[in-house]
Amino acid sequence: MDDDKELRRRFETLTTAHVADACIRAGLPVRCAPAAMSAVEPGTRLLGRARPARHLGSVDIFLEAFEGAAPGEVLVVDNDGRLDEACVGDLVVLEAAAAGLTGIVIWGLHRDTADIRAIGLPVFSLGAISTGPLSLRDRPVDALASATVGDQTVSTEDLVLGDDDGVLFVPAAEAERLLTIAERIRDTERAQAERIRAGVSLREQVGFAAYLTARGETPSLTFREHLRSVGGAIEE
Numbered sequence: 001m002d003d004d005k006e007l008r009r010r011f012e013t014l015t016t017a018h019v020a021d022a023c024i025r026a027g028l029p030v031r032c033a034p035a036a037m038s039a040v041e042p043g044t045r046l047l048g049r050a051r052p053a054r055h056l057g058s059v060d061i062f063l064e065a066f067e068g069a070a071p072g073e074v075l076v077v078d079n080d081g082r083l084d085e086a087c088v089g090d091l092v093v094l095e096a097a098a099a100g101l102t103g104i105v106i107w108g109l110h111r112d113t114a115d116i117r118a119i120g121l122p123v124f125s126l127g128a129i130s131t132g133p134l135s136l137r138d139r140p141v142d143a144l145a146s147a148t149v150g151d152q153t154v155s156t157e158d159l160v161l162g163d164d165d166g167v168l169f170v171p172a173a174e175a176e177r178l179l180t181i182a183e184r185i186r187d188t189e190r191a192q193a194e195r196i197r198a199g200v201s202l203r204e205q206v207g208f209a210a211y212l213t214a215r216g217e218t219p220s221l222t223f224r225e226h227l228r229s230v231g232g233a234i235e236e
Contacts, residue, residue, distance in 0.1 A: 057137050108125065
């Protein structure tokens with residue numbers, strides 16, 4: 001648990017964009033939630049190990065998930081991306097907070113927006129609608145083993161990161177390495193931004209004229225390859 005706290009501390013100075021670029025640099029898949037996923041309260045950030053739950057029309061699946069959850073985890077709700085019903089409201093958010101979870105990510109909709117904002121627990125979803133669950137569905141045996149979010153399958157082996165750029169899933173076992181890479185990318189980009197403000201264009205910094213010359217001689221040369229040779233971080 002102390003390790004998770006340290007990861008959260010380090011993520012405070014990063015963005016999901018930095019970590020997504022780190023995944024590319026590390027040769028790992030970039031597993032983003034769909035672009036429509038956003039925070040109920042803008043400016044919200046979260047990081048924690050996933051606690052998946054497939055919604056089946058009743059709140060009991062969430063209560064059962066909380067029974068097995070550890071403090072610091074993120075409830076990842078799979079409601080098939082439905083846009084005709086909300087599956088999480090203020091009581092579930094309050095219970096998640098009381099159980100020590102650090103946030104909720106919903107592949108679906110929420111309701112009770114004002115109350116959720118007042119609670120203050122980070123919640124990400126596809127949006128809000130007034131109606132609650134419309135029907136009960138049969139429960140699969142693995143309803144608490146994994147959740148689907150867009151094209152991504154999320155399990156307890158995953159870490160969930162969220163901010164204003166969206167939600168990202170990474171293997172928890174790779175988190176330390178990815179954050180270290182992300183910090184290097186962040187530092188490079190900050191230095192580049194400061195130099196632009198000081199009057200040194202980005203084209204100058206990355207030797208863009210030299211890249212164009214080299215590409216003329218070697219048409220297969222990519223800008224990403226050139227950036228790696230000069231220590232740039234724009235594309236990753």
